[in-house]
Amino acid sequence: MTEQLVQPAPDVVRTAPRPDMVTYARLDLRRQLRDTFGMFFIVGLPTFMFLVFGLGSDEQVGSGNVGMYIMISMAAYGAVTATTGVAGSAATEQVMGWGRQLGLTPMRPSAFVAAKAAIAMLVALMPVTLIFAIGALTGARGSWSDWVLAALLVWFGSALFAIYGLAMSLVFRGPNATGIASGMIVIMAFLGNVFTPMSGLLLDIGRLTPLYGYAALARFPLTEGYLPVGGRDALWLPVANVLAWTVIFSLLALWGVRRSRART
Template identity: 60%
Template sequence: MNATFTLLEMRRITRDWGGMFFTAVLPAFFYLIFGATVDAKDASIGNGNVAMYVMISMAAYGAVTATTSIGGNAAVERQQGWGRQLGLTPLADSSYIAMKALIAMTVAAVPVLLTFTLGAATGARGSAGAWALSALLVLAGSSVFALYGLLIGTAFRSEAAVGAAAGTLVIFAFLGNLFIPLSGALLSFAKLTPLYGYAALARYPLTEGYLPDGSHDPLWLPIANVVAWLAIFGALTVVLVRRGRERQ
């Protein structure tokens, strides 16, 4: 992995103030609105409070926004000719992938760090283990959505499509119980959607599987959701990449 190229890519991404706002600042702002200032923020949930529940949710939203955008843009770059340019350099494909993965995880860590810092300063409460493990799960789980971005970028070969993919995360976030608590038939349907398992798993160290409506998710459910969507995104991406090579 080329350190100079990695730093240049990081500078290019962080110079996009609009993208960084939606990735890092907006989730933290949502936490302040939905978590830090609501009357129920001190209500107990699991081994902590509602403020921490919302904090983890908003950090997860910011992290997947980052990894989706970076994964999608990486696919578009290579399909629009950047891959041929890199082929003239000593940079191997494995190094390029490692570089993009490092950048995605670094950028995804920004909203996690910012939102967790605000949470600590505004009354989010939970066990020490819940704080540490939730942060790790938020960051690690967001890598699944780098595949989602890669899938969209490969399918449509357009930066606009990648932006639209990031936009669809808002819908997934609602269905994932990130913004408002769901119940009834809508909750049952939501458990099949991509962000539900990731968010539920990230909050599991806090909630121990209990939902705001009083129901309970066994640990296997969010794990199965994450594994299933990882397999779906991965398989579809492989199919599209192979088709693209056949056309060439």
């Protein structure tokens, strides 16, 4: 009789992590969406900037027009703001002790990471979808391959800044770490040729910054690397930029994890 009562328990333990992960992801996504201030910077601000600078911009750029060029740039800015914020908050939660609370639940650390990654990419999809939809309705012009490739590069490429958000939050270790990481995105966007075309020394410096390679790669299907101010970036340049910063951010995140473990 005792064996019959005890035997079902392992099945319950094995199946518990999956609904817990889904439940956590659902609740955390709801929390992210209720953050009006955060969602304004992720969705509202890039959309507003596109409406201000992108509408009526029908001059030829590559295989499309200026409207599409600005649309891709603003969608990229919104996507990286999303992944930086969500990943940064995950690291901060772990540093501030939330990880120990989750350790009391059936959800494994790998499930927590998977849930946060899914949330980051879902939130990043929101500004990309909205801005591309507005662009399609307001005269952004390009070939169908430009639209598809640009959308995929903007969305998947924003995962690089999830690593960045994680690294910065682990390095700075504090409740303000996510805010610092998000604030630095604005500076990197200016240097990365996202908000306004640069030339000369600023352009040379900008080519070395993280957002330059990501934004240039997302716009490459449209522009083939040609710059509004003249000149052209070969495809290897944005690819090398993205790969280099992926390695740098990953090493920073790894160092941050090791430092946090050394202090506990």
